Amino acid sequence: MTHTIVDRLTFPEGPRWHAGVLYFSDMHAGEICAWSESQGLRTLAQIPGRPSGIGFLSDDVLLVTSQEDRCVYRVPLVGCETAPVVHADVSSIATWHLNDMITDRAGRAYVGNYGDGAPPGEPIKPATLALVQPSGEVTAAADDLYFPNGMVFRRGGAELVVAETRSTPGRLTVFDVGPDGSLSHRRTLTEFDSEWPDGLAIDALDGIWVASPFSGEVIRVDADGRVTDRIAIANPYAVALGGVDGRDLFVCTSESWEPERAVVERSGAIHVLRVEVPAEG
Numbered sequence: 001m002t003h004t005i006v007d008r009l010t011f012p013e014g015p016r017w018h019a020g021v022l023y024f025s026d027m028h029a030g031e032i033c034a035w036s037e038s039q040g041l042r043t044l045a046q047i048p049g050r051p052s053g054i055g056f057l058s059d060d061v062l063l064v065t066s067q068e069d070r071c072v073y074r075v076p077l078v079g080c081e082t083a084p085v086v087h088a089d090v091s092s093i094a095t096w097h098l099n100d101m102i103t104d105r106a107g108r109a110y111v112g113n114y115g116d117g118a119p120p121g122e123p124i125k126p127a128t129l130a131l132v133q134p135s136g137e138v139t140a141a142a143d144d145l146y147f148p149n150g151m152v153f154r155r156g157g158a159e160l161v162v163a164e165t166r167s168t169p170g171r172l173t174v175f176d177v178g179p180d181g182s183l184s185h186r187r188t189l190t191e192f193d194s195e196w197p198d199g200l201a202i203d204a205l206d207g208i209w210v211a212s213p214f215s216g217e218v219i220r221v222d223a224d225g226r227v228t229d230r231i232a233i234a235n236p237y238a239v240a241l242g243g244v245d246g247r248d249l250f251v252c253t254s255e256s257w258e259p260e261r262a263v264v265e266r267s268g269a270i271h272v273l274r275v276e277v278p279a280e281g
Contacts (some may be wrong), residue, residue, distance in 0.1 A: 001273075001274060002233065002271050002272065002273050003271065003272055004269050004270070004271050004272075005022075005035060005250075005270050005271070005272055006033075006035055006041055006269060006270045007268070007269040007270075008266045008268075008269075009026045009029070009254070009266060009268030009269060009270070010026055010027060010028035010029045010254070010259075010262045010263050010266055010268050011026065011027040011028045011237070011254045011256075011257060011259075011262045011268050012024050012025065012026055012027075012033075012237075012238070012252035012253075012254065012268045012269070012270055013025045013026075013027045013051075013052050013053070013100075013199075013237065013238050013252060014051075014052055014053045014054040014064075014065075014100060014101070014199075014238060015054070015199075015238055015239065015240035015250050015252055015270070016054045016055070016056070016240055017240050017241065017242025017243070017248075017250065017279070018056060018059075019059065020036060021034050021035070021036045022034065022035045022036065022240065022242065022250055022270070023044075023054055023062060024054065024238075024240075024252065024270070025047075025051040025052055025053075025054060025064065026051075026268065027050050027051060027052055027067075027262075028050065028259045028262045028263050029263070030046050030047055030048065030050060030051065031043050031044075031045070031046060031047070031051070032044045032045045032046075032047060032051055032054070032062065032064055032075055032084075035270070044062075044075060044077070045064075045075045045083075045084050046084075047064055047066050047073055047075075047084060048066060048068075048069055049066035049067055049068035049069035049070075049071070050066065050067040050068055050097075050259075051064045051065065051066060051067070051073075052064075052065045052066075052067050052098060052099050052100060052101070053065040053098070053099060053100040053101030053102070053111065053112070054101065055101050055102055055103030055109050056103050056107070057074060057087070057103065057107045057109075057134060058107060059077075060076065060077050060078045061074055061075070061076055061077065062074070062075040062076075062077055063075075063087060063101065063103060063109055063132075064084070064101075065090075065098040065099065065100070065101045065111055066098065067097040067098050067099065068097055070089070070090050070091040070094045070097070070098055070113070071086050071087075071088065071089050071090060071091075071098075072086070072087045072088040072090060072098075072101070072109060072111060072132055073085065073086055073087060074086075074087040087132070087136050088109075088132045088136040088137075088138050089138065090111055090113070090130045090132065090138055092138060093111075093113075093128050093130040093138055093139075093140055094111070094113035094127070094128070094130060095113060095114075095115055095116060095125065095127060095128070096113050096114040096115055096116050096117055096127070097113060097114050097117075098111055098112070098113050099112050099113060099114060099147075099148075099149055100112050100148075100149050100150050100151060100199065100238075101151075102151040102152065102153065102160075104153065104157060104177075104181065105157065106134060106181070107134040108131060108132065108133055108134060108181045109131070109132040110129055110130070110131055110132075110141060110151055110160065110162075111129070111130040111131075111132060112127065112129055112130075112145070112147070112148035112149055112151070112162070113127050113128075113130070113148070114127065114147060115127035115145075115146065115147055115166075120166075120214075124146065124147060124166055126143065126144040126145055126146055127143075127145050127146070127147065127148055128140050128141075128142070128143040128145070129141045129142045129143075129145055129148045129162065129183075131181055131182075131183075133181070141181070141182070141183045142162075142175060142183045142186065145162065145164055145167075145173070146164045146165070146166045146167035146168075147164060147165040147166035147167070148162050148163070148164060148165075149162070149163045149164070149165040149197070149198055149199070150162075150163040150165075150197065150198055150199040150200035150210070150211070150238065150239075151163070151200060152200045152201065152202040152208055153177070153202070154202055154206045154208075154223070155206065157177060158176065158177055159174055159175065159176060159177060160174070160175045160177050160183060161173070161174050161189060161200065161202075161208060162174075162175070163197040163198060163199070163200055163210065164197070165196050165197055165198055166196065169191045169192050169193060169194075170191070170192045170195055170196045170197045171188050171189075171190065171191045171192065171197070172188070172189040172190050172197060172200075172208065172210070172221065172225070173186060173187070173188055173189065174186070174187050174188070174189045188225075189208075189221070189225040190221050190225035190226075190227075192212075194214075194215065195210075195212040195214070195215045195217075195219065196212065196213065196214050196215075197210045197211070197212060197219075198210070198211040198212065198213055198236075198237050198238060199211040199236075199237060199238030199239050199240075199252070200239065201239040201240050201241045201249065201279070202241070202279070202280060203220075203241055203275070203277040203278060203279055203280060204246070204277055204278050204279065204280045204281075205222070205223065205277050206222075206223040206280075207220050207221065207222050207223065207228065207277055208220070208221045209239050209241065209249060209275070210239075211236040211237055211238050211239045211251065211252075212236065213235055213236055213237050213257075216232060216233065216234050216235065216236075217230050217231060217232050217233060217236070218230075218231050218233060218236050218239060218249065218251060218273070219231075220275075229275075231273060233251055233253065233271065233273070234253060234255075235253045235254055235255055236251045236252065236253050237252055237253065237254065237257070238251075238252040239251050239252070241275070241278070241279035242279055243272070245278060246278030246279035246281075247274055247275055247276070247277075247278045247279075248272050248273075248274065248275075249272065249273040249274070249275045250270055250271075250272055251270065251271045251272070251273060252268070252269075252270050253268065253269050253270075253271060254267055254268040254269075255267035
């Protein structure tokens with residue numbers, strides 16, 4: 001059973017469930033939004049350069065990637081009348097537009113980028129994953145990634161899983177995470193056939209839900225890299241697990257990723273699927 005909680009969006013991205021609220025970017029509208037059962041849909045901030053990935057510097061401060069600016073912005077969740085400010089400039093690492101991001105418990109952020117501007121179907125250059133410290137300092141965390149996109153931590157934060165959307169074939173890549181946030185011991189968790197893995201979400205059994213937009217489904221991969229579930233849904237680009245019992249899979253969809261068409265059509269929506277294994281924690 002699927003139901004829709006928000007529609008008429010341009011292109012919802014980067015969903016994060018936090019303290020009873022779903023936060024997400026409406027990319028081509030330039031908006032950071034929040035949705036909850038009690039308050040419905042709210043717009044929290046405007047971000048220049050198309051917002052994408054979302055994480056948390058703290059419970060009170062949201063971090064957002066700005067694609068074209070190649071910056072990470074801070075958005076206060078308390079006193080939202082304060083304008084977003086630049087937290088980190090990632091242009092020294094990112095060779096093209098920023099995309100997804102994840103933050104750890106210390107507020108460190110891992111930020112992906114496209115690599116270059118090649119459209120889908122054409123070869124791309126590998127990209128470097130950036131590490132942004134809570135202070136805003138930017139360093140390279142890992143290189144030679146083909147469109148590093150959705151990410152999740154697993155095994156209690158000891159490992160980082162990265163979707164390489166445009167590797168051939170598409171794959172989920174695992175790194176060990178050091179005490180300082182450094183990444184090492186790179187290996188492949190799973191490789192797909194024709195699917196392009198995009199946004200990721202993780203459950204309590206370290207199963208990873210993968211948005212697969214071009215095959216029109218969300219896919220669950222278990223801790224050993226085996227596919228356990230496939231649920232058909234049109235045009236899914238990003239996912240998050242949450243809800244009252246942790247078993248709501250929020251799926252961000254849009255009929256087009258192209259900015260001009262997305263702004264006109266506003267076909268973006270967020271749907272909820274009920275799944276068996278809840279979110280971790």
